[in-house]
Structures are given as structure tokens and as C-alpha cells.
Amino acid sequence: MTESPKNLRDASLTTAIMAEIRRITTRPWNIMEICGGQTHAIMQYGLDQLLPPDITLIHGPGCPVCVTSLQAIEQGLQIASQPEVILTTFGDMLRVPGNKADLFTARSQGADVRVVYSPLDSLRIASANPDKQVVFFAIGFETTAPTIASTILSASKAGIPNFSILPANVLVPPAMHAILSNPANRVQGFLAAGHVCAVMGYHEYLPIAEQYQIPIVVTGFEPVDLATGILMTVQQLEAGKHEVANAYPRFVTKEGNRVAQDMIAEVFKPVDRQWRGIGTIPLSGLGLRPEYASFNALTRFELPETSPSESPLCIAGKVLSGVSKPLDCPAFGRQCTPVQPLGAPMVSSEGACAAYYRYHRTRE
Amino acid sequence: MTQSEMPFLEGPNCPLPLKDRGQIVLGHGSGGQMTHDLVRDVFQRRLSNAILDTANDAALLTAAPPGKRLVVSTDAHIVSPLFFAGGDIGRLAVCGTVNDVAMLGADPRFLTATFILEEGFSIAELELIVDSFAEACQEAGVELIAADTKVTENGKSDKLFISTTGFGWADGRLQIGGEQAKSGDAVIISGPVGNHGIAVAEARGNLGFISQVRSDTAPLNHLVMTLLDAGLDIHVLRDPTRGGLATTLVEIARQSLVNIELIEEQIPIDKPVRKTCELLGLDPLYLANEGKLILILPSDQAEDALRIMHNTRYGEEAQVIGRVLASSSGQVWLKTPFGTTRVLEMLAGEMLPRIC
Numbered sequence: 001m002t003e004s005p006k007n008l009r010d011a012s013l014t015t016a017i018m019a020e021i022r023r024i025t026t027r028p029w030n031i032m033e034i035c036g037g038q039t040h041a042i043m044q045y046g047l048d049q050l051l052p053p054d055i056t057l058i059h060g061p062g063c064p065v066c067v068t069s070l071q072a073i074e075q076g077l078q079i080a081s082q083p084e085v086i087l088t089t090f091g092d093m094l095r096v097p098g099n100k101a102d103l104f105t106a107r108s109q110g111a112d113v114r115v116v117y118s119p120l121d122s123l124r125i126a127s128a129n130p131d132k133q134v135v136f137f138a139i140g141f142e143t144t145a146p147t148i149a150s151t152i153l154s155a156s157k158a159g160i161p162n163f164s165i166l167p168a169n170v171l172v173p174p175a176m177h178a179i180l181s182n183p184a185n186r187v188q189g190f191l192a193a194g195h196v197c198a199v200m201g202y203h204e205y206l207p208i209a210e211q212y213q214i215p216i217v218v219t220g221f222e223p224v225d226l227a228t229g230i231l232m233t234v235q236q237l238e239a240g241k242h243e244v245a246n247a248y249p250r251f252v253t254k255e256g257n258r259v260a261q262d263m264i265a266e267v268f269k270p271v272d273r274q275w276r277g278i279g280t281i282p283l284s285g286l287g288l289r290p291e292y293a294s295f296n297a298l299t300r301f302e303l304p305e306t307s308p309s310e311s312p313l314c315i316a317g318k319v320l321s322g323v324s325k326p327l328d329c330p331a332f333g334r335q336c337t338p339v340q341p342l343g344a345p346m347v348s349s350e351g352a353c354a355a356y357y358r359y360h361r362t363r364e
Numbered sequence: 365m366t367q368s369e370m371p372f373l374e375g376p377n378c379p380l381p382l383k384d385r386g387q388i389v390l391g392h393g394s395g396g397q398m399t400h401d402l403v404r405d406v407f408q409r410r411l412s413n414a415i416l417d418t419a420n421d422a423a424l425l426t427a428a429p430p431g432k433r434l435v436v437s438t439d440a441h442i443v444s445p446l447f448f449a450g451g452d453i454g455r456l457a458v459c460g461t462v463n464d465v466a467m468l469g470a471d472p473r474f475l476t477a478t479f480i481l482e483e484g485f486s487i488a489e490l491e492l493i494v495d496s497f498a499e500a501c502q503e504a505g506v507e508l509i510a511a512d513t514k515v516t517e518n519g520k521s522d523k524l525f526i527s528t529t530g531f532g533w534a535d536g537r538l539q540i541g542g543e544q545a546k547s548g549d550a551v552i553i554s555g556p557v558g559n560h561g562i563a564v565a566e567a568r569g570n571l572g573f574i575s576q577v578r579s580d581t582a583p584l585n586h587l588v589m590t591l592l593d594a595g596l597d598i599h600v601l602r603d604p605t606r607g608g609l610a611t612t613l614v615e616i617a618r619q620s621l622v623n624i625e626l627i628e629e630q631i632p633i634d635k636p637v638r639k640t641c642e643l644l645g646l647d648p649l650y651l652a653n654e655g656k657l658i659l660i661l662p663s664d665q666a667e668d669a670l671r672i673m674h675n676t677r678y679g680e681e682a683q684v685i686g687r688v689l690a691s692s693s694g695q696v697w698l699k700t701p702f703g704t705t706r707v708l709e710m711l712a713g714e715m716l717p718r719i720c
Contacts, residue, residue: 011701046704117570117644223702338709358709 008222009045017227018050021234028054029237030186031230032179032322034172035141035193036063036351037221043355045223055234058186058322059352061175061278062193064140065092066320066344066351069274070308072168073098076137078303079166080111085301086129088122089137090144091115092348097341099308119144119151119165126155126163135297138165142196145169145286146260149267152288152295164297167287170273172196173204174284178275180212184323189233191219191226194248201256205244213242220248267292276344277310277317316343319352326356333357388485393515406491407479407511410498415474415509423509425474425531432533435470437461440527446493448567450559450578451654454497457526459583459654460605462504466585467601467657469540469592470532475501476510480525483518493524504583506530532585535592544599545620547690550666552659554587554673555580555681556632557609561651562640575640582655587676591659594672600660603653610649610696610708612658618694626686626698626708649698650711663687 007013033039039059042048048057061067077098080087087103094103094113107113112132116122119136126134138148148165155163172193179185192205197218205216215236219229229247236243246252264286273285288296310316313331318324326332326345336342338354345351391398408416415423428434441457458475465472477497481490501508563579565571588601600620604612609631617624633648641648655678661669666684673679696708 009701011703014702043706044700045702046700046706047702049704050702115570358707 008220008224010224014045014047014223014227015050017224017231018047021055021227021231022052024238025052025054025234026238028056029188029234030056030058030322031189031191031233032058032060032187033191033219033226034060034062034176035191035196035221036066036348037195038062038191038193038219038226039352039355041221041223042226043358047223047226050227051230055230057230058325059319059355060179060322061275061320062141062172063345063348063351064144064170065090065096065348066316067170067175067275067278068093068096068139068168068344069276070098070310071274071306072166074306074308075298075303076166077101077103077106078306079135079297079301080106080113081109082133082301084131084133086112086114086125086132086134087137088114088116088119088125088134090117090139093137093139095341095347096344097347099306119148120154123151123155123158123160123163126160130162132162133300134163136163136165137168139168141170141172141193142200142264143193143198145264145268146199146257149263152267152292153263155295156292164295164300165288166297167268167285168273169268169286170275171270171284171286172200173208174270174281175275175278176205176208178278178281178284179321180208180214182321182323185321187214187322189214189237190216191229191233192216192244194218194220194225194252197246197248197252197256199257199260201254202244202246202252203254203256209242209244215242216244218244218246218248218252220251275320277314277320279317311342314343316345316353319345326353329353386487388481388483388487388490388515390483390515390517392481393513399513402487403513406487406494407513410494411501411508411511413507413509415507416511423474423476425509428533431536433536435465435468435532435534436529437464438527438529439464440525442522442525443564444522445567446489446524448579449563451563451581452493452496453524453526454493454495455500455581456654457528458497458500458504458506459581461528461530462500462506462583462585463603463654463657465530465532466583466588467540467603468534469538469588469598469601470534471589472504472506472530472532472585474509474531475506476529477508478512478514478527480521480527481513481515482521482523483515485523490524497526500583504585538592538598540598540601542600542602542616542619545616545622545624545660545688546599546662547622547688548663549599549660549688550663550684551613551624551626551686551688552661552666552669552673552682553604553609553632553685554584554657554659554679555655556634556637557604557653557656558633558637558641558648558651560654561608561646561648562637564652571640571644575636577634577636577640580653580655582678584655584657584678587657587673587679590672590676591669594668596661596665596669596672598659598661600658602658604656604658605654606652607711608648608650608652609656609658610647611710613696614694614708614710616658616660617696620688621692621694623689623691623693624686624696625689626696628698628700630683630685632681632683649708660688
């Protein structure tokens with residue numbers, strides 16, 4: 001790291017980059033930031049307010065809480081409600097509405113649901129509670145996958161019998177394919193998620209850029225990072241180029257973190273997965289390899305069949321795929337607020353709807 | 365009825381000694397000798413004063429002096445764990461209620477308290493907490509004039525809950541309240557925000573690392589009295605406890621039907637708090653404080669207020685953080701260093717850490 005984080009929040013540098021974007025922009029462009037962390041940072045710093053009106057940012061499906069399928073949430077709720085279970089998960093997950101309840105409600109009804117910062121904490125809980133089954137609700141993108149994989153490897157090595165996961169991890173490149181092959185797609189350039197690329201590298205984006213003729217710029221999370229990523233995307237769009245570029249070289253290499261990738265590959269394999277609001281995307285999730293199938297909570301518990309259905313008002317799917325903006329939703333800020341969310345993007349602070357609600361309502 | 369099903373009747377000849385137990389037992393709530401011993405040895409010894417020592421069923425007080433009005437506030441204190449860096453439930457139970465009374469411009473004088481003890485709770489820990497409670501009373505200059513203890517069965521409560529009620533006197537002419545913010549006022553915070561929230565989260569073992577952050581739990585009544593004695597035209601005093609600075613300012617903006625504009629760079633946040641928040645995806649503007657106050661007053665008095673606050677123990681790092689704007693929409697806006705603005709909402713529910 002050559003630059004300190006303070007410089008990366010430098011207001012004059014950020015506005016200078018924004019001025020350059022304004023200077024070179026000659027027509028409207030739609031750019032999607034994939035990662036929810038980027039959506040959050042853009043809203044937090046108000047960076048969208050500094051862009052020329054021709055540049056539209058579309059908030060992608062990169063909030064892991066938002067895209068976790070309703071079916072997985074229902075499974076989580078069913079597992080959590082069993083008396084001998086401690087369900088652990090990341091904080092945001094607790095407030096995501098299932099069909100009728102969320103995990104907070106389950107907790108108020110006596111379920112033992114605990115927030116952890118790392119899946120490894122679940123192993124500690126499992127060792128301390130040998131008479132309980134500890135189930136980690138494994139959500140996230142390629143960023144959380146290595147620690148989840150390493151947790152399973154540790155549990156396997158140490159022979160911890162009362163630990164399992166509810167696998168719900170998802171992968172970015174298949175989602176990009178799904179967005180770009182949608183006939184209603186409006187996305188013309190991508191900011192790739194810096195954290196995901198720190199793990200996976202960016203070699204897997206080269207064929208996507210080529211196939212769909214679209215520029216992809218690996219981008220970080222600080223204001224200067226984001227402004228630079230947007231500038232590099234607009235430069236390509238204006239020049240008619242479609243390359244994969246790296247605006248986050250202090251953390252990301254083309255190859256990524258091989259150790260982390262090997263760990264993921266050792267434990268997981270790509271499987272078809274349902275994305276909330278979007279539908280099933282082929283080979284877009286991480287499932288356990290047969291050697292580690294015993295750590296799949298779904299094989300340990302008999303769960304009743306459910307047929308979950310979304311609120312008919314919620315347009316989360318369109319928001320997550322970039323077809324609509326949160327403000328296009330008739331329920332936004334009315335029937336659907338962070339206190340009473342209808343859909344997942346209103347729950348997580350990384351969710352596009354919640355970010356809009358918090359940071360982007362027009363000044364009255 | 366078989367022998368084993370018969371209820372065990374603890375008679376006067378119980379061979380077990382009543383004293384020398386290291387923990388609370390149900391007998392401590394019986395109202396009998398054990399209760400008396402506990403009250404005398406743990407509470408009275410530390411909190412003795414003329415009114416409490418009468419040991420009557422109620423406290424007899426004189427009415428408020430002429431021109432003064434009685435101000436009352438009540439608060440239940442439940443915090444897990446009971447001890448955290450920079451404080452404990454005893455200090456919190458005093459400061460929380462003292463501060464609420466002081467926020468109406470009143471001089472807090474008396475407290476009443478109920479201690480709800482769980483069977484099995486350590487008496488040594490209770491003594492530490494009552495020590496800290498007494499020390500906070502002394503610092504704030506308030507007396508405990510009535511108190512009660514109750515014991516619940518093991519598992520029916522959580523170690524110790526303390527409910528306190530505070531009584532104070534305010535100048536009858538004062539009009540201080542959340543509904544008094546006016547366009548043109550300055551918004552001042554008495555010091556850095558977020559420390560209590562991080563300290564408690566760390567004590568819960570929720571951080572997974574040592575943050576070095578200490579709770580700011582403190583009585584603010586002397587600071588308030590110093591401001592009032594200076595003759596400042598104070599419009600609003602409010603302590604941003606649960607929900608943090610942002611939620612409290614939204615409450616004030618809605619009560620007063622004004623907008624509040626904050627300058628993000630001017631909001632004091634200690635570095636370890638900021639770092640911890642960034643690591644965990646928390647927002648320091650929504651973290652609890654237990655020793656900070658928001659002061660809103662005409663902007664031409666802001667400098668005087670700051671000068672006075674900077675000479676007090678709990679106002680050394682006071683700073684003007686924004687201003688009140690005319691509007692009926694009741695919104696709080698944050699101006700970022702980038703020249704952009706964002707709206708601050710109330711905290712929706714429990715604050716949850718973000719994932720990435």
C-alpha cells in the first residue's frame with residue numbers, strides 16, 4: 001500500500017477526477033457498480049451528486065443479503081426454530097424478511113440466533129455447546145467463501161461433529177452474464193468489485209468483456225478509488241473500447257489470491273443457485289463437494305417443503321438487475337421502509353433500496 | 365404424597381448460616397433478616413445520608429424552592445455485560461437519569477432506585493457496582509433517598525437490573541426542550557461520539573479485537589449548570605444515548621419542525637472509534653453515548669458556549685457541528701467533505717454490522 005486511506009478520501013482529488021469525467025463525457029452512459037459495499041460508499045459520500053447528469057450509476061446485485069433466495073431464508077428460519085440448534089450468521093441477515101417472519105422474530109420466539117463476524121466464531125460456539133447443532137448460514141460472494149471454506153476444513157480436521165453450514169454463497173461472473181444477456185439490459189460498463197477481485201483476480205472477466213463488448217474496471221471502495229474507476233470506465237466507453245482494467249492495483253492482481261482460491265476449490269464446487277428477485281442462474285452458487293457433504297445442514301435436518309412467494313408490490317428483481325431504480329418502485333418509502341421492508345434490498349445497508357432511503361431521498 | 369414430593373419447609377431452625385454466602389439467594393428477597401443484612405451491608409454502608417438513614421417506607425422531602433419547578437425522569441438500566449471499559453451498570457444507572465433530569469435545565473438532587481437481582485448473582489460484583497453507583501452519586505451531587513431490592517429466581521432476569529428515578533429543580537422561567545430549536549441556531553456537541561457503543565460491544569466480545577475505546581458514561585449536570593449560570597439562551601439540551609447523535613437530532617428536528625444541517629468534518633469522533641466502525645461497517649453517528657450532550661442555542665452565543673464548555677471536565681472537546689435551518693420537514697442533512705449532502709434517518713432497529 002503506497003497511499004494512506006486519508007488521501008483516498010481527499011475531497012479535492014475526488015472532485016478533480018469528477019471534473020475530468022465531466023470534461024470527457026459526450027453522451028449518456030449507464031455504469032453498474034456490482035458490489036453493495038460500493039453502492040453504500042457512493043451514497044455515503046454522495047459521489048453520485050458529483051457526476052455529470054449523463055452518467056447514470058446502476059446498483060447491481062452485489063449485496064449478498066439481498067440476493068439470498070427466499071427459499072434459503074425459509075430454510076434458515078426452519079433450522080433456527082429447532083430446539084437443539086444454534087444458528088449463526090452475519091448481522092444483516094437477521095432482518096431479511098422471509099415469507100412471514102425474519103430471524104429477529106425467530107429469536108424473539110426463543111430461537112438461538114447469533115451474529116458472528118467470522119464463520120470461525122461458529123466453531124468456537126460449537127465446541128462450547130457440544131449438545132447443540134451449530135449451523136452457520138453461509139452467505140456472501142467470493143469474499144466470504146475462503147473463510148467459510150477454511151472453517152469447514154478446520155471442522156473436518158478437528159472432527160467437530162456438531163457444526164454444519166446452510167450453503168448460500170454466490171458468484172459474481174455468472175450474475176454478470178445473466179444481467180448482460182437480459183434483453184432489457186441497460187448496463188454499458190461495469191465497476192468490478194475490488195474485494196471479490198482481491199480473492200479471485202480479474203482473469204475471469206476477460207471473456208465477459210470480450211463476449212459482450214463491455215468495459216470492466218476493477219474498482220475499490222474509497223472516494224478516490226470509485227471516482228478513478230468511473231473515470232476509467234467512461235474513458236473506455238467514449239473511446240469505444242471494451243477491456244478489463246484495474247483501478248485497484250494496490251490490492252488486486254490478475255491472478256488474485258491463489259491460496260484462497262485453492263481453499264474454495266477444495267471445499268466447494270459451482271452449482272445452480274436461485275437469486276432472490278432474479279431467479280436461478282446456472283453455476284452461480286457454491287455447493288459443498290461430496291467429500292464435505294456431511295457439513296451441509298440440509299442433509300442433517302428434515303425440513304418441510306415450502307413454496308415461498310414474494311410481495312407482489314416489490315420490484316427487487318428489477319432493481320437488482322439494474323432495470324429499475326429504487327425510486328421507480330411504487331412501494332418505496334411507503335409500504336416499504338427499513339423498518340418494514342418488503343424486499344431484501346431495503347434491509348441491508350448495502351442494499352440499493354436502503355442506501356437510497358438513507359442517503360438519496362430528494363431534499364424537501 | 366410421598367416423602368420426596370413434600371415441600372421443603374425452611375423453618376426457624378435451619379442449620380445453614382444466613383450470612384457468608386458469596387451469591388444472591390432467594391432469601392435475600394424475603395424481606396426478612398437476609399434482606400435487612402444485604403441492605404445494611406451492601407447498600408446503606410455505601411449510600412448513607414440523612415433521608416435514607418431514617419429507614420422509613422418513604423422519603424419526606426421539602427417542596428421545590430419558590431420560583432423553581434420539579435423535574436422528574438425515570439429510566440431502567442439493563443446492560444450486558446455489567447462491567448465495560450469506562451463504566452458499569454452502577455455508574456450508568458446514576459448518570460443516565462441524572463443527565464435526563466439535567467437536559468431540562470434542572471439541577472438533579474435526589475434519586476430513587478430499584479435493584480432487581482437474579483438468584484446466583486455474585487455479591488462481590490454487586491458491591492463493586494454499588495461502590496460505583498455511590499461514587500457517581502457523589503460526583504453528580506445527588507442523594508439516593510429511597511431504594512428497593514427484589515430477587516428473581518435464577519434465569520428469570522439477568523444478574524442485575526437497576527431502575528432509577530431522578531428529581532431536580534429547574535428555574536420556572538426556563539424553556540428548554542426538543543421543540544425549541546429555531547432557525548439560525550447553532551448545534552454543538554460536547555465531545556466525541558460513539559465511544560459507549562463501541563466499549564459495550566467490545567465488552568460483549570462482539571468485536572473480536574481490543575479497540576482501546578472506553579465508555580464516556582458521565583454525569584453532565586455540572587456542565588449544564590455552568591452553561592445556565594453563564595446566562596446563555598439555551599434552546600435545546602439533549603443527550604444522544606441510544607440511537608446516537610443522528611437519531612437524537614432527527615427527533616429534535618421533527619419536534620421543532622426545522623431542518624438541521626451538519627458538517628461531517630466537524631463532528632468529533634475518536635480515531636479508535638472511527639477505525640472500529642470502518643472495520644465492522646458500523647456508523648458512529650448511530651452509536652450510543654452516555655456522557656455527551658447536544659446544545660442548541662442562538663449562533664451568536666455559540667462561541668461563548670464553547671469557551672465555557674472547554675473549561676469543563678466533560679466539555680473539553682465540544683465543537684459546533686451544524687446549524688438549524690428554517691423548514692417544516694424535520695430532516696437532518698449531513699454535508700460531506702465532497703460538497704455533497706445526505707439525509708440522516710433514525711436508526712431503524714438494532715444496528716447491524718455490514719458484511720463487506
